[in-house]
Amino acid sequence: MTEMAGAGVSKFKLVWGGFILAAALGACAANSASSERHALPDSFQDAGGTAEMFPSSYLGEYLAGREALREQDASAALEYFEDALRVRSDDGVLLNIALQAALSKGDLKRAISLAPKVIEQDEDGSTAYLVLAINALHQKDYDGARSNLEKTAENGFNVLLKPLLMSWIKLGQGNVDGAFAELNALDKYNGFEALKQYQSALLSDVSGDRKLADQNYQAALSGPSGRAVRLVQAYGSYLDRTGRRNDVKKLFDDYIERFPLSPTIRLELAELDAGRPLTPIAKDPIEGAAEALYSAASIIGQERAVGVAATYIYFALQLKPDFPMARMLLAETAEDRDKWQEAFDLYSQINPNSAYGKNAQIRTAWVAYRLGRTEEAKERLEAVANSYPEDIEALVVLADVGRDSKNWDEAARNYGRAIERLPEFHERHWSLFYARGIAYEQSKKWPLAEADLLKSLELQPDHPQVLNYLAYSWVDRNENLEKAKDMLIKAVSLRPRDGFIVDSLGWLYYRLGEYDDAVAQLEKAVSLEAADPTITDHLADAYWRVGRREEARYQWQRALWLDPSEEQIPVIREKLKSGLKDDIKAQK
Template sequence: MMMRHDQWCEVQIDRVMPGNSMKTSLQMASCLNLSRQRKLALKAMAVAATMWLLPVHSSIAATGNESTVEDGSVFGQYLAGRFARSIGDTTSASRYYSQVLKRDPDNSDILTRAFLLMLADGRIEDATILAHKIAEVSQRSSLASQVIAVERIAGGDYVGAVDLLRKASRSRMNALIVPLVEAWAQVGVGEGDESLRTLDFLKKKNGYTLFRTYHTALINDFLDRAEQAESAYLETIKAQEGGSLRVVEAYGIFLERKGRHEDAVNLYRGFLEREPDNILILTALARAGSKEPVTPLLVEAKDGVAEAFYGIAGGLLQENARDSALIYARLALALKPDMPVALTLVGGIMEGDERFEPANELYTRIEKGSPYGWNAQLRMASNLDEMDQLPAAVKLLRRLEKERPDRIDPLVELGDIFRSREKYKASADAYDRAIRRLGDLQEQHWTLLYSRAIAYERSNEWSKAEPDFLQALDLKPEQPLVLNYLGYSWIDRGEHLERARKMVEKAVELRPTDGYIVDSLGWALYCLGEYDGAVKQLERAVSLRPEDPIINDHLGDALWRVGRELEASFQWRRALALEPEPDTVPKIKEKILKGLAPIVKRSTSELPEGGDGN
């Protein structure tokens, strides 16, 4: 079967572009298609709000008028706060809980919830007030102590921060967080040797090795201990098998500042072998090659604390602990408001919660001329499209296209946006311009050819689509998505049937748990008249993707052809209940009433009746 939205999302994983890892994670998050669930939840909240006499807005998000939050009962505001938090609207949630706290100031549970939500929303000053209240009630709140330590560090009181952190709990996650923050606070005091001894506490757990070696490198670098710094940088890079983007950036800046530009160039080139189009490293490579001056990664000791919080947030996000990741990224920004990596991380979490406008507000804080600013503007364009502001998104991408004629990212984003809106000719044109900019295509560019091929195919320009599919396979011979799409297309057209079948079978072999690809094989067998085999594959596809209406519809057709008519009717009804595309509904209803007509005549070039026409 043709690739639907879910499979299109998968191709983004392999697309190599600047900030690839962030873009990948954001696109995969958007591919989860949470919008329908969110809309249903908002409708449910509207009913609940009416029951509890709450103010109901077109969105739970606050309008900026605090008085609207003050309306309604305490219990209603509590429910509204819980709901707002459940959909990621920390702004509204923190405001609702703040109002509940005003009416019930001695409620420790509400105090804690309001504190956490204020942190998540970036209301650090308000959260700090609550942190002091929590600390008065209980000395066991490690996060409250950390927030108070941030307050002291931001104010230059490193001594006070060290005193506080020495008394803080080091259990569980605090066994990582407290030593990192304390070590940098000690640097601020002027106790460099003591700070490194504090980091040795992290040796107690193997999982903290990278944090220990990286911050050992940063502290020695900050203290201008070049030999010790380099040793720790290299240890970190070796442990990471080449180094993460952030570590390579930090070590590269260290080398450039020491006048070792050739070593920096070699470091950057090594990274680009893995991510050839990474704009941050490409920019660094050009800077090192021309021996331009470079700003240190960390200028003050508090920058080191911000770096620690950012690293912790990134680690938590990898473990899908999004709420905690958001809090620690906010603490990083409390100390370093213009920190681009932290702004990007918070913006990404907001995008995952479909809070596109606040995400864009964060992205505007990143310097446009920087590599991080470039990626931020690409994300802004995507978010504008998500907010149904297509003209603004296109205008921004057109501007970026002109600004950097050496980059393909704006054109790829433009092609993706047009494709998602079924503007296939415009999509193909954008991908075409991107491919022309590249010149010689490398292995990682198979995704561009694949994307353009799909746009051509959906525009009924098969003569252009087929060569792109084939060239994509030349670049990536066993790419299952390409094998699946081209193989099924050939079967659908009655062309190259033997080769096409082998291609789809190979795709299933490579991706045996991909319900959509298994469905393609099942439907291909159906089209070839091998109904028993089709039923077997389609039943497996339905077990892998039970929520998909098209796969259920396909299984119904196959079951009818093997004489299992009652089961076929059940599958068609199930497909109808799963809300298929509107143009397929009449066909499915007719099959429920009449079944499938008998096959009078078929040949290898004539496909049987049934399916959805895709």
């Protein structure tokens, strides 16, 4: 995720037991029935042949819609279900699954029209009540929002969302104490302390209770949510509105010192320098509810429930259309689902002058590359790099495009352009030298690669990836074996479950002629990375050296089944045919 995270989102984990994705959004179409029989339209349910007959296209539309929804093509799924509903408009299962498709597509207008029909057919239509609650909130009908939200289920992700939304609804009704009391429901589950602190601070801010807001913002800032950019942004706006601009400057400067690349706080500082007032995160309960939905989506997205997260973001954008942070997160969920054109369109909607403008332009370029429009992607990234001459992000992504397409010379050149823009090197820059070192090594420029890998190790002395790549390269070149041994032993101690690093240590022992140790390490590596042809090939070589010839041949054959590179195939085939030569230095 980018710098979109809500209060302490990276710290949150949905750790309570027993909940599964099918319970998301309360009772959705997939779990609204209590049996397999009720999970099908009525026309499927008559085993005795007495069901009312429908045109064959009805069943076809339903099945096609289910398949489209399974393939995450919500637009096509909704069209199929709409066609089926024209034949059987009162089928509860069809209505439920059509609602699910509408929400997946982000078609809230259609979801709102379907929701009452779902409720008519399904008294447990939790998702439908949630849709109606959000729509009532949008219309500032707090009583209607509360009535509908109260009817949603107390399960799945609703245990997170329901108290958040209800707190803002009660604030809208003027029940301030009730609003704060709702958040206490979050105490039942581990991991929500930071979110509760953040939402409490926002509630007290919007309610106008300055004393309580001071107290809650300070508590949140000193707690687990204190590193969250959204909290710092909200608190800064609050301090600005209450006449404490010097405190705002210190707050933001302290944050930039810890996170120097934060585009959000840098833009806020620019607003301060220009003498303009800072925009509050939430001006009223409606925008507070949008912020709650955004926070919930951020947390759920961490659990890979990206479909549910996307629905919550659509809800947030219904309440607060001018919400670029939410739109960015929605684009990221589209990327997570490999919906590249959808992600491209969403990123393109972000105002380039907003705090997220540069990041959106860079992500748009990357998505263009994933869509196969490589030249367009490069042109976009060059344009961003030219617009921000002191920034390296666009150049790094440009280099990543080269690396992903295995254009190693181009990748190395663009990583170099990024490095040249740095006035000085810090620990965090290790990855640039590491990436360029890999590009040099892949393009057969070992002296340059070795220099970059050593520089990366200087900036990050104990990073297991750097230790492994440099040491393995030495082992493969039969150089600096004793030094490589020390480095790989350290790397394995840091990452004992990384099969590739364990393989490097095993291959080192093989190079040193310590075959029994090589077998022990390489067997462990294969158990960790069973589908890697190179590790399997290494194990076969080690088996051969200790006299386990049949096992060696089996592992070479298995390596061929695991899709090795074109360069590896003839080498492995020759070993299958003739075994290994006596000179182990000739073997790689």
